[in-house]
Amino acid sequence: xxxxxxxxxxxxxxxxxxxxxxxxxxxxxxxxxxxxxxxxxxxxxxxxxxxxxxxxxxxxxxxxxxxxxxxxxxxxxxxxxxxxxxxxxxxxxxxxxxxxxxx
Amino acid sequence: xxxxxxxxxxxxxxxxxxxxxxxxxxxxxxxxxxxxxxxxxxxxxxxxxxxxxxxxxxxxxxxxxxxxxxxxxxxxxxxxxxxxxxxxxxxxxxxxxxxxxxxxxxxxxxxxxxxxxxxxxxxxxxxxxxxxxxxxxxxxxxxxxxxxxxxxxxxxxxxxxxxxxx
Amino acid sequence: xxxxxxxxxxxxxxxxxxxxxxxxxxxxxxxxxxxxxxxxxxxxxxxxxxxxxxxxxxxxxxxxxxxxxxxxxxxxxxxxxxxxxxxxxxxxxxxxxxxxxxxxxxxxxxxxxxxxxxxxxxxxxxxxxxxxxxxxxxxxxxxxxxxxxxxxxxxxxxxxxxxxxxxxxxxxxxxxxxxxxxxxxxxxxxxxxxxxxxxxxxxxxxxxxxxxxxxxxxxxxxxxxxxxxxxxxxxxxxxxxxxxxxxxxxxxxxxxxxxxxxxxxxxxxxxxxxxxxxxxxxxxxxxxxxxxxxxxxxxxxxxxxxxxxxxxxxxxxxxxxxxxxxxxxxxxxxxxxxxxxxxxxxxxxxxxxxxxxxxxxxxxxxxxxxxxxxxxxxxxxxxxxxxxxxxxxxxxxxxxxxxxxxxxxxxxxxxxxxxxxxxxxxxxxxxxxxxxxxxxxxxxxxxxxxxxxxxxxxxxxxxxxxxxxxxxxxxxxxxxxxxxxxxxxxxxxxxxxxxxxxxxxxxxxxxxxxxxxxxxxxxxxxxxxxxxxxxxxxxxxxxxxxxxxxxxxxxxxxxxxxxxxxxxxxxxxxxxxxxxxxxxxxxxxxxxxxxxxxxxxxxxxxxxxxxxxxxxxxxxxxxxxxxxxxxxxxxxxxxxxxxxxxxxxxxxxxxxxxxxxxxxxxxxxxxxxxxxxxxxxxxxxxxxxxxxxx
Numbered sequence: 001x002x003x004x005x006x007x008x009x010x011x012x013x014x015x016x017x018x019x020x021x022x023x024x025x026x027x028x029x030x031x032x033x034x035x036x037x038x039x040x041x042x043x044x045x046x047x048x049x050x051x052x053x054x055x056x057x058x059x060x061x062x063x064x065x066x067x068x069x070x071x072x073x074x075x076x077x078x079x080x081x082x083x084x085x086x087x088x089x090x091x092x093x094x095x096x097x098x099x100x101x102x103x
Numbered sequence: 104x105x106x107x108x109x110x111x112x113x114x115x116x117x118x119x120x121x122x123x124x125x126x127x128x129x130x131x132x133x134x135x136x137x138x139x140x141x142x143x144x145x146x147x148x149x150x151x152x153x154x155x156x157x158x159x160x161x162x163x164x165x166x167x168x169x170x171x172x173x174x175x176x177x178x179x180x181x182x183x184x185x186x187x188x189x190x191x192x193x194x195x196x197x198x199x200x201x202x203x204x205x206x207x208x209x210x211x212x213x214x215x216x217x218x219x220x221x222x223x224x225x226x227x228x229x230x231x232x233x234x235x236x237x238x239x240x241x242x243x244x245x246x247x248x249x250x251x252x253x254x255x256x257x258x259x260x261x262x263x264x265x266x267x268x269x
Numbered sequence: 270x271x272x273x274x275x276x277x278x279x280x281x282x283x284x285x286x287x288x289x290x291x292x293x294x295x296x297x298x299x300x301x302x303x304x305x306x307x308x309x310x311x312x313x314x315x316x317x318x319x320x321x322x323x324x325x326x327x328x329x330x331x332x333x334x335x336x337x338x339x340x341x342x343x344x345x346x347x348x349x350x351x352x353x354x355x356x357x358x359x360x361x362x363x364x365x366x367x368x369x370x371x372x373x374x375x376x377x378x379x380x381x382x383x384x385x386x387x388x389x390x391x392x393x394x395x396x397x398x399x400x401x402x403x404x405x406x407x408x409x410x411x412x413x414x415x416x417x418x419x420x421x422x423x424x425x426x427x428x429x430x431x432x433x434x435x436x437x438x439x440x441x442x443x444x445x446x447x448x449x450x451x452x453x454x455x456x457x458x459x460x461x462x463x464x465x466x467x468x469x470x471x472x473x474x475x476x477x478x479x480x481x482x483x484x485x486x487x488x489x490x491x492x493x494x495x496x497x498x499x500x501x502x503x504x505x506x507x508x509x510x511x512x513x514x515x516x517x518x519x520x521x522x523x524x525x526x527x528x529x530x531x532x533x534x535x536x537x538x539x540x541x542x543x544x545x546x547x548x549x550x551x552x553x554x555x556x557x558x559x560x561x562x563x564x565x566x567x568x569x570x571x572x573x574x575x576x577x578x579x580x581x582x583x584x585x586x587x588x589x590x591x592x593x594x595x596x597x598x599x600x601x602x603x604x605x606x607x608x609x610x611x612x613x614x615x616x617x618x619x620x621x622x623x624x625x626x627x628x629x630x631x632x633x634x635x636x637x638x639x640x641x642x643x644x645x646x647x648x649x650x651x652x653x654x655x656x657x658x659x660x661x662x663x664x665x666x667x668x669x670x671x672x673x674x675x676x677x678x679x680x681x682x683x684x685x686x687x688x689x690x691x692x693x694x695x696x697x698x699x700x701x702x703x704x705x706x707x708x709x710x711x712x713x714x715x716x717x718x719x720x721x722x723x724x725x726x727x728x729x730x731x732x733x734x735x736x737x738x739x740x741x742x743x744x745x746x747x748x749x750x751x752x753x754x755x756x757x758x759x760x761x762x763x764x765x766x767x768x769x770x771x772x773x774x775x776x777x778x779x780x781x782x783x784x785x786x787x788x789x790x791x792x793x794x795x796x797x798x799x800x801x802x803x804x805x806x807x808x809x810x811x812x813x814x815x816x817x818x819x820x821x822x823x824x825x826x827x828x829x830x831x832x833x834x835x836x837x838x839x840x841x842x843x844x845x846x847x848x849x850x851x852x853x854x855x856x857x858x859x860x861x862x863x864x865x866x867x868x869x870x871x872x873x874x875x876x877x878x879x880x881x882x883x884x885x886x887x888x889x890x891x892x893x894x895x896x897x898x899x900x901x902x903x904x905x906x907x908x909x910x911x912x913x914x915x916x917x918x919x920x921x922x923x924x925x926x927x928x929x930x931x932x933x934x935x936x937x938x939x940x941x942x943x944x945x946x947x948x949x950x951x952x953x954x955x956x957x958x959x960x961x962x963x
Binding site for chain 2: 016080
């Protein structure tokens, strides 16, 4: 197990946990938390490959991660705003109940 | 693989697990904060200091606070009667496990074939700044736009109906 | 008169047609056009209709006289004229249908006779039909008849002749049934048409055979016509059944057609019934012209009938013609003795005289038969018109037992009628009938094949005199036994009578042995005037014999019927003495009943069989097909409703259900979407990993 492998495995584990949380929990906010975890694991992946991959001086991995963090923050803001707005309408945050866009 | 790595890893994973398993939403939010911190430490151990500090600043300083505010505004602190897990939680867990299994197996099988250098890269903030306004200026500007749009959008979406747009 | 064959070679072949033969077609065309115009006129336009008819026929008469003059001048110059104008009507493949007309002595004489007698009868009809409301229709049909008859006369193509022949038959039907509201008239018209049709079928067969054999429809066509030596020779080489040559068989077939039209023995039944038509119709059609068309036809195709004559003998067709003619002459004369209707007596007399004409043709040649035809036309028309005058004057009475004493009440009619009657009987020397009938009897005397026709014809002459004097004494002598007051007919009716009476006498001059002009004219030779004709051996004896027979007949009749005026209900004097014979004669030898029992009964049975066949067999076949189609239709519908529709409906249902199923994937639950995404990621990674393996 190389160091890179270790980091990658941690990232995969965190990804799986985040995915499980998004798939299993009923509260919308927890789904968002799960998504944040998944994003973070992806960031970890990027940084790990930047550190152990060729040409770290190109800063590709680092840049990716930084931008990812920025976008994730914006997305979290909008998403949570949406959850609040929906809560105002339907007085619930359980996503089982929010299925008005069914086919 | 040093002991430090294992410790930080264990912390992060524990935090993540706690975030998805705890019933009280506020506890989940705090646990995910711990997970974010653990990740920051991992970044630091990977010599990505700037990324690590940005992680702390943004994720723990903004996103986690945001999550707590959202929980506050949606009365998430009350525990729902029907349970926090969906009735089909097993399927979700199975799918997540499948994903973990497949990607993990891919990693294990291929990681030894990747050339890995042990040399520590020296990256200063100055370098990152130059890179941002140099090769990466376009993504920078787009992200700026994106952040603006996100801010405006979030404000509009979350506004009270009386003062908001129909 | 010596029996001489028709000498064809005396006719110079004509290379150019003269002016008159170029416009010869106008002679039948004008009356037909007049008929067409009258058909479009309204009923009250009587004067116009009569003017059209009489005018057109008058012009035709003038043209006929001009044509006759042309032929006559040619004959006087020593060139016998035979001019034909032919044209092609249709072409199919290598053969063609050709029509045309011919101007020769035979057609010239017939043209003048038909148009003259026709014109006189037209004038007579304006008076006779004056009280009838269908005056215009009458003249329309009369004109059409005149045109058609003239067409028959000038036709050079056997097909054109047949077409005009059929047209003549049609107009005869229309005119017999003129008062169609009377059931007897309608039935008589139908009977006439059907009976002549029987003859016409044989005629048509003859035409087709002739055309097939000779390849031409024309009679005279510069050497290639069907009556010219080349064609006749080819006909003689072909053999038909029963030992006949093709010429003989075709001759017999054509004679069958003539027999129908001219009322010869088996097909005579329609002529007496045809008296249902108005009297002018009887005069024109059933005395002078249409019935003469059959005799004319035989005269026209005489070269064919005569072809291949063995030395000193007679051809088969002419033998048949003679026997049929002679039998008809006696048969009809016997029946005429026992009739009581004035027109019916004359009708049977016509049948009898037609038999004489046929016998004359068979035994004596064209001139002998045609001479009697010409003279008979005039005096028979005279007799019929006289009878019409009598009927008109005695207020539509037709039974002779209800007439009488008209000698004083209708003098002009009486005189002209007696002239006609004496001409018919053949009163010696003065009247034309004597010379024409004598010619026939003389020919019979010289006939080598058998003597029986001679005796039959002499007996017929006796009967003719007998029944005519019977009729005259019933009608004109004795006391008036009818109802109302009898009066003379108007001038417009008596004038034609007088003209015809003149001809009944004068025509004798052209055929007597003193000056055998008629025969010479027809045969294209010169005629010598002089008494040498009388030096024939046996001629004077024969003239004396026939005179004696006529006097005997007249005397017998006068002695039995004379000036007596029997009561209408009393039986006839002859009937009282031989009642059974009288009954047979009065019932016309039961021929009609025989036909009714055999031919008509068979036909009715056949019609029933055909009807059964049609309804059961063919109808059944159609019904079976229909039923089968119905079966197919029901099966189809079953298939359509259950299989096709069922499949389609089920398919649609399945589609709808599966659509519903697929729609249920859109649950609106975000977590489900996410789960599927994750599964997709798993699949993607697997694919990527496996595809990148070496």
